[in-house]
Amino acid sequence: MKKLLPLAALALLSLPSACSGQSAPATVKPGTYRAVLKTRGGDLPFGLDIQPTAGDTKTYAVFALNGSERLPMDQATVQGDSIRIPMALFDSELIAKIEDNTLRGVWRRRRAQQQFQSLPFEAKFGETYRFIKEEKPTSVNLTGKWATNFGSKTGKVDTVNAVGVFDQKGSKLSGTFLTPTGDYRYLDGNVVGDSLFLSCFDGSHVYLFKAKHDPATKTLTGGLWAGISGYESWVARFDPKADLPDAATLTYLKPGSKTLNVSFPEPNGKVVSLNDPRFKNKVTIVQILGSWCPNCMDETNFLSPWYKRNKQRGVEILGLAFERSAEIAESGPRIERMKQRFKIDYPIVLAGTNDKAQASKALPDLNAVVAFPTTIIIDKKGQVRHIHTGFSGPGTGKYYDQYVEEFNRLIDKLVSE
Template identity: 70%
Template sequence: MLRPLLLLSLIGCSGLTFSCAGQSKPTTVQPGTYRAVITTKGGPLPFGLALEPGRQAGTYTAFAINGSERLAMDMATVTGDSIRIPMALFDSELVAKVDGKTLTGTWRRHRTAQQTLTLPFRAELGPNYRFVPDSKSASTTIAGTWATEFSNKRNQVDTVNAVGVFKQTGNRVSGTFLTPTGDYRYLDGNVVGDSLFLSCFDGSHLFLFKAKHNSAAKTLAGGFWAGISGYESWVAKADPNAKLPDPTSLTYLKPGAKTLTASFPEPNGNVVSLTDPRYKGKVTVVQILGSWCPNCMDETNFLSPWYKKNRQRGVEILGLSFERSANLTESGPKIERMKQRFKIDYPIVLAGTNDKAQAAKALPELNAVVAFPTTLILDKKGQVRHVYTGFNGPGTGKYYDQYVDEFNNLITKLLAEK
């Protein structure tokens, strides 16, 4: 029989109730907003990182800050002297050692079970500037609309036309680039001398833009670094009338096709089809997306609350998710996490892999799938009436507002049809 003192000692050392001599308490992270930097091939990529105490000891609510966006990440946890900030939707995380007001570690992106990509990460509590301290004055003005071309000659990628839209206050610049397949989300940065610096980190994207401004010629010329090793050069010219190709002209039904065939499983294995009674006689929005896709995340942030507000009018939504794996066991949990995060009430099914050619094969009535997201709107008879490639997210300002108006007007029109 164990004596009481010996039993108490064993319980304490097991970590069940009591603490033992020599056991260290978890480090306390100072809450607040940090100036964070990930070191990329293009140089330092800064962003804001806010940490707020969680409900449980050793946990923190984390946000990535880019311009006006505070993007919620998953719950951060402290173990020993380190903090881990996961972004499960994007298979990435920030892991850093805590030393007072400084965090030092790495950003990790898990490509496969065997491959993890990393970049150095550092954050300091207190500084609230992006690239350089904010100033009321700047030597040049970037505000406005820019006709832009991106080019990657190394990989022989065709030139991509884009539209840059920027606002400037003092030396602080915010905005984004719109492309035919989506936008670059929230960019934030500074004018330094005759140069422009912009960045974005959202857990999936690492975007770093640099350019020289020729004020006389009204042009910008520079480089764009993305992720671990992506690089493109870019040039832009100030043009208030710059615009993209019609987003309804890129993906369309093949000749003779009028509707869409879609029958795929939900994460629980239940097969959902557009021929189900749920969609009969309803105006139906078909969302082609992926849990890994930040632009899809922006569209889902719009569609999820929109559906809750409008479903009683006779509308439905079906999400066709194309993931990195077509294995339901592997991708099903990711779809479920996405549904929980965005409080999605409509079905999301696993339609295949996120290879665009494979996505097009899964939807044979379409000429191609050129972007995630792509949105189709079907009338009450199940006929496709509208296909929209890409999505102008809230970071695009008036372009987002225009999309929302056009979307609502089209739905209202289709609902009024017999």
């Protein structure tokens, strides 16, 4: 359901009602809300926790709730009878009128210049369920690994391009899908009868999964509604041994190359190169990322505090940001916002646009940039020792723990050389 609303209509949602007669801004009831986006696939539910800022009745701290994740949005503000909840990193926001126990409005995302795509949004105070109010008994148990094919043309798992990892307790279901280029972050939902329902909303990812389970073949067959209008069929087969290609084999140096030759500007215009004294004789982690990328956000959440704990050991990090615009005037502020949000101490430069073909041209030593994020680890001599495509975030559970363990083991080895 692709909707482009005129700016004037959207602006009305964040302004006091002309006939409301309100002399002071409305107040939002603090606590948990069950929110839904109205998509082509039906209601996409997620949680919101809204809490007033101390000493201020016009601003609120807001968190999106998906499974075990409590993701902070940007500071929300109330004007007249409406609340605005921005997610600046993703060029999106929730705007809704406050109607007693209900918030009603739109989620909108900027696509180009002043063009916005939107979905209807509603949130009800005090409700915490995902898809069903009351747990119902089910004989289906989806816990485990599922070999998955998104975009299957035959209705069968002809090729495995993802692995579903689910944990079911009663009728509650959580988990994610691992792919060669990252994961689908925190998915939360229910099993109802013979059907699976999962959803996620984090300001960028807007995912609704539905599927029917066939006990005879141990398969799931269903659809994924993504974003404003995206749709993809998918099929999954229960397989405890399901696995993906080695993430260290997808991106590699071209024959004859031993290192990266990069030189790009920071938002302030200062050019940073791997030849700078800062990186000399140090183990260096090059992070290919974008401020628009939720998987990059997960990796940055790991790397930023890791760097603070480890930088005295002789390690450095350089972030190469590929943004929607290659213009420093437009993308520089986005990079700065990202640095502030994640308290990043290492430099992040603007390396180009987030088109993978253009990103590959910007890094000619690599065969290709196939995923955001991609992590390149360079030893003290300046030679590339490891390239990891994608990132398995904390929503993947043990797969994230395994990545962190392997990452630390490699860095320890290179630091000791």
